[in-house]
C-alpha cells in the first residue's frame with residue numbers, strides 16, 4: 590500500500606534557527622524544510638518560495654496493509670476526549686510555523702500541560718496535512734522516558750489542538766547557546782539519552798527526521814524529552830521526502846535517494862558535533878551552500894575534540910551508508926558500544942537513575958516558565974464554531 594506522497598503533501602517551513610516575526614532568538618540561523626512528492630519536485634523554504642530543483646521520483650513509501658494496521662493498533666490516545674473547556678490557557682511557550690504552544694492548566698486536576706495549536710488554514714497552505722496527521726499518530730503510539738507524552742487532541746472549526754506534558758526546563762538549544770558549548774561528559778550524557786530515544790523509535794519503525802537541539806527539551810531534573818514529531822513517520826521500508834533542518838539533513842536526503850533510519854544517525858552525529866563545538870560542521874548562511882557542503886565537504890574537527898569522539902563522528906557523519914554506525918547489521922548496539930560511550934551504563938540511564946549534569950533552576954514548581962523566552966501574546970479565537978472548510982482533513986483529532 591502506498592500511503593504517502595501521492596497528494597502533494599509536504600512543505601513545512603520555518604525559521605527555527607533564524608527567529609520569526611514574533612520572536613527573534615540569537616543563534617537560530619537556519620530553517621526546517623520539507624517537500625514531498627507530488628509537489629513538482631521542489632524543495633521549499635520560507636512560505637512556499639521555491640529555491641531548489643529536485644528531480645522527479647517515484648516518491649512512495651511502501652508497506653503492506655496488515656503491517657500498517659498493526660502499527661496504528663498501538664495508538665493509546667483517541668481524539669476528541671478533551672475540549673478547551675477543560676483547560677485554562679496561560680502564556681505562550683513557543684511559536685512554530687503553524688501556530689503556537691501554550692502553557693495551560695487543567696480545570697480538573699490543577700496540573701500544567703503544554704497545548705500545541707496548529708491553524709488548519711496554514712497547515713493546508715504549507716501542504717502539511719499528512720505530516721500533521723502523522724505527528725498525531727506517532728505521538729499517540731510512543732511511550733518512552735525521553736519522549737514527550739501526548740494526552741489528547743481535539744479541534745474546532747479553525748484549529749487543531751494537542752495536549753502534552755509540560756516540560757519545565759526549556760530547550761537544550763537555549764542551554765547550549767548560553768553555554769556556547771558543552772564539556773565532553775555533558776554532551777555525552779545528552780547524546781546517550783537521545784540515542785536511547787532513537788533506538789526506541791527505530792524499533793517501532795518510526796524515523797524522527799528532525800533531530801536538533803531546538804526539539805530537545807529538559808525536564809525539571811535535567812533529563813531530555815524529544816518533542817515536535819512534525820516530521821516523524823512510520824517507515825518500515827524507505828521514503829524519499831526532503832525534510833528536516835538544513836544543517837542537520839543527511840546527504841542521502843539532499844540528493845533525494847531513498848532513505849530510512851540512517852538519516853537519524855547522521856543527524857545524531859551533527860547533534861553531538863554541535864553540542865561539543867557550539868556550531869554545526871556544514872553551516873553556511875546560504876542554505877544551498879549548506880547542502881553542497883553536506884554532499885561534498887570534508888568533515889573537520891576543532892582541535893579540542895578527543896580521539897574517541899572524532900572516531901564516532903567520522904562513523905556517523907559518513908556519506909557511505911554501508912559504513913554509518915546505527916545503520917549496520919547491529920543497529921543501535923554499534924553506537925552504544927562505541928568507545929566514546931564506554932562509561933555509560935545504559936540500563937541505569939534508561940531508568941533515569943543517573944545524576945544529570947544540569948538541573949534547570951525551577952523555583953516556582955510545576956508551572957514555572959522561567960526557562961522559556963517571552964513571546965508577545967496575541968488575541969486568540971480558540972473554540973470557534975461554524976463552517977470548517979477542512980472538515981475532511983483532520984478526522985482523528
Ligand SMILES: Nc1ncnc2c1ncn2[C@@H]1O[C@H](COP(=O)(O)OP(=O)(O)OP(=O)(O)O)[C@@H](O)[C@H]1O
Nearest residue numbers: 603605682683685686690703753754755756817819
Ligand atoms: N511539551 C512542551 N513543554 C514545554 N514547551 C514546549 C512543549 N512543546 C513545545 N514546547 C515549546 O514550543 C516550541 C515549539 O514547539 P514545536 O517545535 O512542537 O512546534 P512547531 O509548530 O512544530 O515548531 P516548528 O515550526 O519549529 O516545527 C518548542 O521549541 C518549545 O520551546
